[in-house]
Amino acid sequence: MDKLLKILSENSNYTTAQLALMLDEPEDYIKAQIKEYEDSGVIRGYQAMVNWENVPDAGVMAIIELKVTPQKEKGFDEIAEKVMMFDEVSSVYLMAGGYDLALVVKGENIQDVSSFVAKKLSALEGIVSTATHFMLKRYKEGSIALVDVEEPTDGREMVL
């Protein structure tokens, strides 16, 4: 895998000067490479990994399993593209297995999400069934721990 992408996917918060040192490349090359990734759509954006548990009134999240009827020609893409347009939906995945699409949905509260499922999602043509699972606690996302666990390196002692 491209080393630059690997680093940025883990933490995009390095300066180009730091990336240049780490990868032993000129800074201009790093800048150009990042621009190329952005222009070509390989890099789609940068965001902070927020631990919403620590933010008051941050709302609720749910995973929704969707069974859908695939459309002629476009298969699952058409319905997936419709679903992803809703602001409430933060992730959409096509799945192999017991259902077709998995969504991650955010809302202010349980009623908010329920109402989104009942009124907006189920109303879409092609939706066969939905199963909504509310998240109780998030432990890890995008390879980042969201709870305070012992750092792997805690417990190392100074033993000069």
Add this chain to the structure above:
Amino acid sequence: MIDYNSKINDSIKNVKPSGIRKFFDIVNEMDNVISLSIGEPDFKTPWHIRKAGIDSLERGKTWYTPNRGFMELCNEISNYMKRKCDLTYDPKSEVVVTVGGSEAIDIAIRCLVGKGDEVLIPQPSFVCYEPLTIMAQATPVIIETKIENNFRLTVDDIKDKITDKTKLLILPFPNNPTGAIMEKEDLEAISKLVIEHDLMVLSDEIYCELTYGDKKHVSIANIEGMKERTVVINGFSKSFAMTGWRLGFACGPKEVMEMMVKLHQFCIMSAPTTAQYAAIEALRNGDDDIAMMREQYDMRRRLVVGSLNKMGLTCFEPKGAFYCFPCIKSTGLTSEEFCTKLLHSKHVALVPGSAFGECGEGFVRLSYSYSLKHLKKALTLIEEFLKEL
């Protein structure tokens, strides 16, 4: 009232206590310290290696091993030395498995020198050689390596220090704390001198897997005429991230190894059994793990060295181990003052260079055996500290 002073061996009384103990007592009492002081891998032992240890416990393999170590492990060590260093050692007579590289250093020194002998010890270097030499009743003779030589040991450094009492040269490369490595030409020149004066060499190669750039580690035992004069010390701690398993080994001439096994037998019996099972797996299937860790260390090394140089702390490029050794003379502070001030004002802990010998004064040791995130945070704080000085 017992006069303990009269009861205790004079040799251990004569060993100087570690000068930085006081400094680290302060560090240990402070909260939220961002430490760059620890000299062990931050990686966990790779899972398949841990699993081999666990499996052995599940099968109830909890007895002593043969004194020298499991034959299977000695075989793997012999294969490893051939594969990595192109050195051939007979697993039955020229290998001993020890409790870390540290035990191997201790028993090698005790088997090779005694009262009246002089031991050449390059510094800055790891802290154990001098005390262990004193405990063996021998006399340490310190050789200072210099930054203008990239902290390599040169023939000129050694020449004047050799007397008719000199018996052993310690060769601690890749070096902790400087990150210096020795190149083949340096070793060839030193070998000539060693042979001419009929010396033995203890080559501590515990960091041999961690070299960066084009230059791979070269063992002095590879130089013609030197294998029969060299005890090579190595181990699993740094290469395979296995510090807590306490396992190392020594390879050398069978006459010396026989004595080392004898001493090892009386003071240790045998190295930890579980660790030996894990080590067999490490040597058989661990080369990819080493490569992965080396690449990570290398990335961190470049970030740290480049950043330090940019902020005005001149740092010679370390080519081995996982330390860099920036010069702090430009700040006008001593190593210990620098570290103490940095600790109090920014809660960042480094090790004063003076801990590694008087000639380490004017430098600090910074370990990059930490996550990139941790290093980045520490570097920012060090930069702030320098600006506020």
